[in-house]
Amino acid sequence: MMRIAKFLKFEAFFVVARYSWEQEKAVVYLNPEFAKKAGIKSDDVVLITKGERSLKFRAKLLETAPENGGLIPNSIFANYLLDFQNFKKFNAYVEIVEGEESKAEEVIRRITEKK
Amino acid sequence: MPLTPMEIYKLLPKTNCKKCGEQTCMSFAFKLLNREKKLEDCKPLFEEKKYEVQLKKLREILKPLEKATETGLIVKSELCNGCGNCIVACPVHVEKDPHGAGIGRGPRIRDPIYRIENGKLVIVNMHLCRRYGKNRILCVVCRENCPTDAISFLEG
Amino acid sequence: MICTGCSCLCEDIEIQDSKILNACEKGYKHISRFKESKAKNRVYGKEVDLDKAIESAVEILKSAKSPAIYGLDTTTVEAQRIAVKIAEKLNGYIDDNSSFCLGEFVEAILRKKIPSATLDEVRDYAYVLVYWGTNPYHSIPRHMSKFTYYPRGKKRNRGYDEDRFLVVIDVRRSETAKLAKKNAKFIKVEDDLELVDSFERALEGKAPKYDVAEIAREMKKADFNAIFGGLGLKYGLRGNYEKFFSFLNKANKFAPLYFIPAGFHSNMRGFNETLFEEVGEVNKFSFIEKRSDPNFSFPELLKNKKIDVALIVGTDPMSSLPFDVSEKLYEIKKVVLDPRETFTAKNAEVSISSAFSGIECGGEMVRSDGVRVKLEPIEKAEIDDVYILRRILEGL
Ligand code: SF4
Ligand code: SF4
Ligand code: SF4
Ligand code: SF4
Numbered sequence: 001m002m003r004i005a006k007f008l009k010f011e012a013f014f015v016v017a018r019y020s021w022e023q024e025k026a027v028v029y030l031n032p033e034f035a036k037k038a039g040i041k042s043d044d045v046v047l048i049t050k051g052e053r054s055l056k057f058r059a060k061l062l063e064t065a066p067e068n069g070g071l072i073p074n075s076i077f078a079n080y081l082l083d084f085q086n087f088k089k090f091n092a093y094v095e096i097v098e099g100e101e102s103k104a105e106e107v108i109r110r111i112t113e114k115k
Numbered sequence: 116m117p118l119t120p121m122e123i124y125k126l127l128p129k130t131n132c133k134k135c136g137e138q139t140c141m142s143f144a145f146k147l148l149n150r151e152k153k154l155e156d157c158k159p160l161f162e163e164k165k166y167e168v169q170l171k172k173l174r175e176i177l178k179p180l181e182k183a184t185e186t187g188l189i190v191k192s193e194l195c196n197g198c199g200n201c202i203v204a205c206p207v208h209v210e211k212d213p214h215g216a217g218i219g220r221g222p223r224i225r226d227p228i229y230r231i232e233n234g235k236l237v238i239v240n241m242h243l244c245r246r247y248g249k250n251r252i253l254c255v256v257c258r259e260n261c262p263t264d265a266i267s268f269l270e271g
Numbered sequence: 272m273i274c275t276g277c278s279c280l281c282e283d284i285e286i287q288d289s290k291i292l293n294a295c296e297k298g299y300k301h302i303s304r305f306k307e308s309k310a311k312n313r314v315y316g317k318e319v320d321l322d323k324a325i326e327s328a329v330e331i332l333k334s335a336k337s338p339a340i341y342g343l344d345t346t347t348v349e350a351q352r353i354a355v356k357i358a359e360k361l362n363g364y365i366d367d368n369s370s371f372c373l374g375e376f377v378e379a380i381l382r383k384k385i386p387s388a389t390l391d392e393v394r395d396y397a398y399v400l401v402y403w404g405t406n407p408y409h410s411i412p413r414h415m416s417k418f419t420y421y422p423r424g425k426k427r428n429r430g431y432d433e434d435r436f437l438v439v440i441d442v443r444r445s446e447t448a449k450l451a452k453k454n455a456k457f458i459k460v461e462d463d464l465e466l467v468d469s470f471e472r473a474l475e476g477k478a479p480k481y482d483v484a485e486i487a488r489e490m491k492k493a494d495f496n497a498i499f500g501g502l503g504l505k506y507g508l509r510g511n512y513e514k515f516f517s518f519l520n521k522a523n524k525f526a527p528l529y530f531i532p533a534g535f536h537s538n539m540r541g542f543n544e545t546l547f548e549e550v551g552e553v554n555k556f557s558f559i560e561k562r563s564d565p566n567f568s569f570p571e572l573l574k575n576k577k578i579d580v581a582l583i584v585g586t587d588p589m590s591s592l593p594f595d596v597s598e599k600l601y602e603i604k605k606v607v608l609d610p611r612e613t614f615t616a617k618n619a620e621v622s623i624s625s626a627f628s629g630i631e632c633g634g635e636m637v638r639s640d641g642v643r644v645k646l647e648p649i650e651k652a653e654i655d656d657v658y659i660l661r662r663i664l665e666g667l
Contacts, residue, residue, distance in 0.1 A: 015443060018410035020196040020296060053594065066443035076590035076614070083593045084371060084570065088404075088506045089442060104590070108614050111589060111598050197295035198408055199416035200450075204431065209423060219394065219413075219422030221283040221293030232290050234299030260421070262408045262446035 009093045010038040012069030014048070016088055019073035026055060026077040026101040028094075029062035030070040038094065045101055048072075050081045050092035058101040069094075080107050118176060118269055120144040126169045126176075127157065134158045148269065149187070150180060179269060187246065187269035190236050194265035197234045201257035201266060205229070207243050229257070236265065272647045275345065275537040275629030276301035277411050278639035279418070286649065295412035302630060310612045310624040321623070321654065328582070328606045328621045329666030335580035335604075338363040341569040342586035342608075344536035347634025347646070350656035351538070351545040353664055354584060359558050360667050364578065366555045367542040368586060370568035373532040375512050376500060377543040378553040380530070380641070385519045388497065388529040390417075390640045395424035398493030399486065401438040402533065404463070404503020408446035411534035411639075415447070419499070436489045440466065441503060456486060463507030467518045474525045490526040501533040534639045537629070541637035573599040580604045582663075584656060585625075587613035608659055623659055626652035 012034065019029070028048065030040060040046060044059045055077055065071040069091075072078040081092065123144040130140070135156040137143040146152040154173060160166045179189065199219075202208060207228060208216035215223030222230050226240040241247055245254040246268070258266040274281045276298035284302070285292040291299050312324040319327075332338055340358045343351050344367050358365035369377065380387040393400070400419050407414040415421055420431050427434040437455035439448040444457065451457040458481060460466050469479035473487035490496045498519075508515055522528045532540070543553040550556055552563035555571075565571065569588070572578045573596050581603055589597050590613070600615070607619040610631070616622040626632045629646040632655035636644050 017406055017445075020409050020412070064443065064445050064449065071443075079590065079592060079597065080594045083595050087371065087593070088502055104614070108589065108618070111594065112601055112618065196297065196408070196412055197299065198412040199293075199295065200421055203416040203421040206430075209430065213423070217423050219417040221285065231293055231295065233303070234291070234294060234296030259452070260450060262449050 008038070009049075009095045010034075012038075012048075012092060012094045013066055014069050014090055014092055015066050015071050016074055016078045016082065016090075017071055019071065021073075023073045023075045024104070026057045026075075026103070027060055028057040028070050028072050029060050029065045030094075031065040031067055032061045032063065033067065034065075034069055035059065035061055040094075040096060044096050045099055046094050047097040048081065048092050048094050050086075050090060053081055055080055055107070056097060056099060056102045076104050076107050077102065080110070118148060118179065120148055122176060123147055123173065126173045128159045128163075128166060128169075130159065132159060147177070148180075188238070188241070188244070189267050189269065190238065191265045191267070192235045194263045195236045195261075196263070197231045197236065198262065199231060200260045200262065201236065202227070202229045202231070204256050204260040206254070206256060207245060211243070272302075272649055273629055273636075273644055274298040274302060275627070275636065275646065278534040278537055278539060279411050279413055280537060280636055280638045280644045281413055281417060282644065297412055305610070305627045305630045308612045310607075310609050310616050310622055312624050313616075313619075313622040315620055324621055324623045325659065325662050325666065328623060328663055331580055331604050331606055331621060332357075332361060332582060332663065333667060335361065335363070337578045338580040338582065339569060339572055339578045340365045340582045340584070341367065341588070342584040343367050343542050344369070344539040345585040345628060346538065346656045347628050347632075347636060348538070348541045348545055348643075349634045350584070350628075350660055351542050352549070353657060353660040354582075355546060355549045357582070357660065357664050357667065358556075360664065362558050364555075364557050364567050364569075364572060365546065366567065366569040366572075367539060368536060368591075369539050369543055370554045371570065372502065372535050372539060373500070373505060374543060374554045375505065376530065376532045377540055378547075379512070379516055380532075381544065381547050381553065385516050385530050386523060386528070387531055388495075388640070389642055390419070390531065390638070391642070392495070393424075393497050393529075393531070393640075394418050394422050394427070396426050396495035397424075397497045397529075398427070398434070399436045399438060399490045399496035401440065401486075401496075401498040402447055403440040403498055403500045404460075404505065404507055405499060405501020405533040406441065406445040406447050407499070407533065410501070414499070414534060415450075419497075420450075436486075436493075438486055458483070460507065463504060464509070464511060464514065467508075467515055471518050471521060474522055487525075490522070490528065492526075494527055496526060496528045498528065498530050499533040500530060531640050538636040540639055540641060541635070544637055544641070570596040573603070576602065578603055580606070582606045582608070583615060583619070584608045584660075585610075585628075587615045589614040589618065608656060624654075625659055626650075626655040628656065631655065632657075 127140040212224045228243045272284045284294045314327040379385045439451045440458045448457045469481035473479040473483045555567040556563045605619040606621040607616040610627045631650045631652040633646045633648045
């Protein structure tokens with residue numbers, strides 16, 4: 001079944017912070033209220049787009065995530081989207097997509113291929 | 116959701132037949148929750164076929180009891196990162212281990228209630244806990260100070 | 272043993288029947304996994320022995336026009352000292368992660384611009400505890416249970432709910448914020464500078480914008496209060512450090528208020544102190560120009576194409592720096608010294624396998640509050656950062 005939210009992009013506020021679990025994977029912890037609004041369920045794969053760069057994350061729900069968005073653990077994935085002006089928090093778009101979350105090797109490839 | 120004696124009571128035979136050694140089914144429900152009695156002690160439940168469905172349901176709702184310790188305490192390891200708040204906040208540790216857990220260090224007494232093993236909270240000696248035994252009190256200090264709700268109690 | 276998982280450097284870790292006791296999960300993973308995914312000695316992708324790897328490292332460093340040394344936050348003070356000598360010898364730059372972490376705060380403490388204290392003093396005496404822009408639960412997990420909020424101290428022996436007043440400042444209701452219940456306050460901050468203003472006004476008895484009057488009153492009641500500042504505070508100040516420092520000093524006219532950086536890599540403060548002793552600056556230093564400058568931070572040097580070679584010690588910039596910086600790593604030659612096979616090590620011109628400080632080799636580190644700690648390793652590796660760096664220095 002197709003969900004309507006599939007076609008919608010939501011603007012969201014993200015915090016980048018240390019998190020005890022799953023730094024090795026591309027996981028975004030969404031505020032449950034926000035996720036509901038955006039039609040995102042736990043374990044959906046979402047595309048987060050900031051400026052020219054985007055990356056796929058596995059979505060999880062977390063009460064302590066900021067209200068209008070989520071928390072991305074401090075990781076290679078967060079850093080791919082970041083710059084020093086927006087080192088701890090930034091706004092980006094989030095939408096549900098097909099497929100799997102991005103892998104670290106893929107990010108490294110993007111770093112190394114852009115000469 | 117914490118389990119209540121009422122929920123257990125509703126599924127018992129409610130005949131107050133006293134075969135379990137209790138005066139009423141309600142008091143049996145209480146003891147069941149406190150793990151002072153076992154479900155098997157209610158003979159009619161097992162002997163009479165008409166209780167089959169109820170028995171099945173009872174077994175289901177009592178499942179968490181198996182995981183819980185004698186004080187009704189459950190630790191969800193996957194939510195614990197070993198911060199130690201619960202260990203240091205526990206009033207029993209403060210009293211019995213003033214040079215260890217009481218001042219923030221790893222426990223120094225032989226059998227603390229809790230300690231952190233391989234990064235996770237484990238229960239070493241529940242007998243020291245204030246929720247244990249005849250004069251128990253419903254202490255919730257450790258649960259209250261766990262930032263991820265990794266600690267819960269059966270009776271709420 | 273001492274855990275080197277973060278700058279708390281917990282000293283009560285025990286190993287019993289192959290179980291690691293007392294370390295938090297972060298520390299447990301750090302200690303228990305030191306044998307996994309070890310780095311290899313490699314030169315241009317080919318595995319070589321240690322001598323060859325060091326030889327190639329020396330060659331690359333010698334031929335550099337403008338080299339930088341970077342990282343050093345998870346190694347020992349002894350290794351940091353040699354690294355400074357190498358940078359001096361090469362006439363290069365030296366920097367660690369503190370330039371985009373809490374370096375400014377450590378610098379202010381070392382220059383005695385702001386009052387600071389030790390965590391042991393906090394445990395014994397502190398009343399109001401402010402966690403500002405940090406969520407210790409995840410970054411420095413035992414900070415609150417070991418040093419600040421929960422432990423009983425000499426003058427604070429009645430327990431956290433009576434003898435401490437907890438303040439948590441964050442943009443979201445974090446795990447730590449959830450603990451701010453009785454005798455406590457959570458402030459959801461949108462503008463950190465405005466919040467600094469509010470604190471100043473409240474202490475002076477004027478009406479503040481943020482609801483901090485109660486906190487100011489509590490501070491005035493006590494003879495010891497502390498702020499633990501994290502990255503949220505740093506980036507929230509948007510460069511206006513002086514405003515924050517002057518607030519700290521003004522506040523001290525009303526009530527003693529100490530600042531302690533909330534925490535970071537195990538020996539980041541050690542790097543700041545070591546460099547400060549040697550050259551009088553805490554980071555982003557150029558030995559050619561003999562000064563520190565924002566433009567000399569490792570990320571800026573990369574972005575502005577100011578360096579051609581980097582000696583990277585114990586850090587993985589390819590995964591820990593923002594993309595617009597990490598992509599530039601490809602334009603320079605990298606010599607990487609790390610016990611672990613990191614992304615940067617895999618992609619380096621020269622990779623040298625080292626030992627985990629505190630686990631496989633000893634030395635000294637500096638806790639987030641400046642207390643020096645002697646490491647108690649459980650193994651004795653012959654080849655560690657000190658050994659390798661010394662040989663590189665000799666080779667030069
Ligand atoms: S044996 Fe069962 S039915 Fe009889 S009183 Fe006890 S609980 Fe009730
Ligand atoms: S319930 Fe109370 S006494 Fe028992 S472990 Fe928790 S804090 Fe300690
Ligand atoms: S407070 Fe919670 S997370 Fe911390 S050690 Fe105890 S159970 Fe684990
Ligand atoms: S708080 Fe830091 S130093 Fe202490 S055990 Fe955890 S990771 Fe190790």
